[in-house]
Amino acid sequence: MIKEPTYIQLQTKNLSVGYTTSGKKIPIVDNIHIDIHKPTFVAILGKNGAGKSTLLRTLAQLQPALSGTIHINQKIVKNSSNDEAKLxxxxxxxxxxxxxxxxxxxxxxxxxxxxxxxxxxxxxxxxxxxxxxxxxxxxxxxxxxxxxxxxxxxxxxxxxxxxxxxTPIILLDEPTVHLDVHHAMEMFHLFRKWVDEHQKILILTTHEIGLATQLSDEIWIIDQGKILQEPTVKILENNTIDQFFNTELIHFNKMIHTFEYIKTK
Amino acid sequence: MLVLIITWLINISIGSISIPLKEVFKFLTGQHLENETWHTILIQLRFPKSLTLILVGVGLSISGLLMQTLFRNVMAGPSVLGISSGAGLGVALLLMGSGWLGWEKMEQAFGQISIVMSAVIGATLVLLLILLLSLKLKNNLSILIIGLMLSALTAALISVLSVFSTAQKLQEYLFWGFGNVSNLGFDAILFLFVLITLLSIWIIKFLKPLNLLLLGENMAQSMGVRLAFTKNSLLIIVGIIVGVITAYVGPIAFVGLAVPHIARMLFKTSDHKVLFPAVILLGALMMLVCDSIAQIGINGQVIPINAVTSLLGAPIVIYLIFKQKNYQI
Incomplete structure (x- = not known):
C-alpha cells in the first residue's frame, strides 16, 4: 500500500466573516466550510464589495471572525503570533x-x-x-x-x-491588480508552479476570471453573502461563471477563458 | 564617535570662564589641575552638565525615533504627543497651584524631588490617556491630533493657573520652562544614566518589530509581530524617558524630532539596527552643540538652551522636508 504524503490542512467550521460596528456584528459571508488537505491553488472570485478580501483577511488573522473557527492541522488558530507566521x-x-x-x-x-x-x-x-x-x-x-x-x-x-x-499556506489579496495582462499571466503561472513544486496551499482573490479558470484547482465564488466552492473543472462544466457574472451585454466563453460581448442581431 | 568626543571636550571648555582644552583633557584623565578655580568649575559645573546634556540628548532622540516609527509620521516627537506638556502641567500645578491647593508644605518639604514627581506623573497621565484613546482609535493620525489638542489644553490650563499664582511662583515656572541642564546633582545623573541604559537594552529587543512596523501594522502582524504588546511597551518606554527628562531639565523642544531625521539623512536607511545607535550618538552630539552655542551666547549673555534647540531644530526639519520630495521614514 502506498502511504499518502501528509500535507498541511486548512479547515474552517461554521466560519462567518464581516465587520463589527459599535458592538453590532455585520456579517458579510456566512457558513464558510473550508476543507483543504492537499496542495491547492484556490481563486476567490466575486464582484467588488462581495467580501473576498474580508474572507482572506479573516483567514490571515488580520481581522477577527464573527463566529466559527479556523483550523490548521486540526489546531484552532486564534491570533497572530510568530508561530502562526511560519504557517x-x-x-x-x-x-x-x-x-x-x-x-x-x-x-x-x-x-x-x-x-x-x-x-x-x-x-x-x-x-x-x-x-x-x-x-x-x-x-x-x-x-x-x-x-x-x-x-x-x-x-x-x-x-x-x-x-x-x-509558509505552507500563502494568502494573496488581489496580487495582480496593478500588473498588465502579460505580467498578470506570468504571475498566475508562477503561483501554479509554486503550488505544484513546493506543495503549498495558495489562496488568492482576483478579478482575473479567465486566468483563474485556466490555472486554479478550485474556485470559490462569493455573491450576496453566500459562498460557492467547487473544483475549477466543475465550475467550467456547469457554466457557473455565467450564472454569477453575466449581464445582458457579456457572457463568459469557456473555450477561450474570456468574457465577450453577446453579438446582437 | 570621535566628533562626539571632541564636541564634548569643547562643550566642557566653554562657558563664562573658558578653560583651555588641554586642561579639560588633563581633568578628564583624572589629574588634578593646578588652577583650583578651574578644577572646581569643571567638577561641580561643567562635567555634570555635559553628562546631563548627553543623557538628555540620547533619551529624547530615542523617544523621537520610537514615536516616529510607531506613528509612522515624520512630525511625531516627544513634544508633539503632549507628553512634554503633560509634564509641564504637572510642574505648573506644583509651582503655581500649590498655594490654593494647599500643597505648599509638600513642595517645601520635598523641593526638587516634588518637581520631578509631578512632571513624571503629568507625563504618565497624558501618556495613559493617549494609550487608552489609541485602543479606541486605530488611526495613528487621530492620535497625533489628540496629542496636539492635549498640548493646547495643558497650555491653556497653565495660563489659567498663572492668573492665580504669585509673580514669584510664575517666574519660577517660567525659568523651569526655559530648560536648565546645569542643576543636576551626580545622584540624579546616575539615575538618568541607569534608567536610559536599561530602557535602551529593552528597546534593542524591539529593533526587529520596529522595522516591520514601518511596513504597516497589518503587514507587521502577519509577520508575527505582537502588535498591542509591542506598541504599548514602546509607548511606556517613551513616556518614562520623556517624563523624567522633562522633569529634570524642563521641556527641551525639537531635539527628539530633528535627530532621527538627521540620522536617516546621513545613513540613508530605515533600518532601526542602524538608526538606533546613530540616534544615540547624534542625540548626544546635538545637545552638546546646542549648549555650546547657548554658552557662547550673544554679547556674553547666555541664551536659554530651549531657545537654541528650537532655533537649530526647526530649520533643520523644514530643510529636510523640502530637500526630499517624497519624504520617507
Missing amino acids: ISVVLTEVEKGHQFNVYEMVAFGRSVYTNWIDQLTVQDKMMIENAMKWTGIQHLRHQKVAELSDGQRQKVLVARALAQD
Whole structure:
C-alpha cells in the first residue's frame, strides 16, 4: 500500500466573516466550510464589495471572525503570533511606502520570522531570498528603494517577500491588480508552479476570471453573502461563471477563458 | 564617535570662564589641575552638565525615533504627543497651584524631588490617556491630533493657573520652562544614566518589530509581530524617558524630532539596527552643540538652551522636508 504524503490542512467550521460596528456584528459571508488537505491553488472570485478580501483577511488573522473557527492541522488558530507566521504568509494590496527599504531588504523581511533577535540572515535565508527574487524576476531591482518602484513592480516585490517567508499556506489579496495582462499571466503561472513544486496551499482573490479558470484547482465564488466552492473543472462544466457574472451585454466563453460581448442581431 | 568626543571636550571648555582644552583633557584623565578655580568649575559645573546634556540628548532622540516609527509620521516627537506638556502641567500645578491647593508644605518639604514627581506623573497621565484613546482609535493620525489638542489644553490650563499664582511662583515656572541642564546633582545623573541604559537594552529587543512596523501594522502582524504588546511597551518606554527628562531639565523642544531625521539623512536607511545607535550618538552630539552655542551666547549673555534647540531644530526639519520630495521614514 502506498502511504499518502501528509500535507498541511486548512479547515474552517461554521466560519462567518464581516465587520463589527459599535458592538453590532455585520456579517458579510456566512457558513464558510473550508476543507483543504492537499496542495491547492484556490481563486476567490466575486464582484467588488462581495467580501473576498474580508474572507482572506479573516483567514490571515488580520481581522477577527464573527463566529466559527479556523483550523490548521486540526489546531484552532486564534491570533497572530510568530508561530502562526511560519504557517501563513500574506500579500496585501496596500503597503506603506513611507520608508527607505530597498527591494532586497523588503524580500528579506520574509525571513524575519525565522531569524534571531538581531535579524541576522543565515546562508539558507539568503538562498531563499535570492530564490524568491528569481521566481518573481525582480533580481535586477534589488538595490532600488521599494517606494520608488512602479505599482506593478512593488506588487512583485510583495509576492517575493511572501515566497521568501516559505509558509505552507500563502494568502494573496488581489496580487495582480496593478500588473498588465502579460505580467498578470506570468504571475498566475508562477503561483501554479509554486503550488505544484513546493506543495503549498495558495489562496488568492482576483478579478482575473479567465486566468483563474485556466490555472486554479478550485474556485470559490462569493455573491450576496453566500459562498460557492467547487473544483475549477466543475465550475467550467456547469457554466457557473455565467450564472454569477453575466449581464445582458457579456457572457463568459469557456473555450477561450474570456468574457465577450453577446453579438446582437 | 570621535566628533562626539571632541564636541564634548569643547562643550566642557566653554562657558563664562573658558578653560583651555588641554586642561579639560588633563581633568578628564583624572589629574588634578593646578588652577583650583578651574578644577572646581569643571567638577561641580561643567562635567555634570555635559553628562546631563548627553543623557538628555540620547533619551529624547530615542523617544523621537520610537514615536516616529510607531506613528509612522515624520512630525511625531516627544513634544508633539503632549507628553512634554503633560509634564509641564504637572510642574505648573506644583509651582503655581500649590498655594490654593494647599500643597505648599509638600513642595517645601520635598523641593526638587516634588518637581520631578509631578512632571513624571503629568507625563504618565497624558501618556495613559493617549494609550487608552489609541485602543479606541486605530488611526495613528487621530492620535497625533489628540496629542496636539492635549498640548493646547495643558497650555491653556497653565495660563489659567498663572492668573492665580504669585509673580514669584510664575517666574519660577517660567525659568523651569526655559530648560536648565546645569542643576543636576551626580545622584540624579546616575539615575538618568541607569534608567536610559536599561530602557535602551529593552528597546534593542524591539529593533526587529520596529522595522516591520514601518511596513504597516497589518503587514507587521502577519509577520508575527505582537502588535498591542509591542506598541504599548514602546509607548511606556517613551513616556518614562520623556517624563523624567522633562522633569529634570524642563521641556527641551525639537531635539527628539530633528535627530532621527538627521540620522536617516546621513545613513540613508530605515533600518532601526542602524538608526538606533546613530540616534544615540547624534542625540548626544546635538545637545552638546546646542549648549555650546547657548554658552557662547550673544554679547556674553547666555541664551536659554530651549531657545537654541528650537532655533537649530526647526530649520533643520523644514530643510529636510523640502530637500526630499517624497519624504520617507
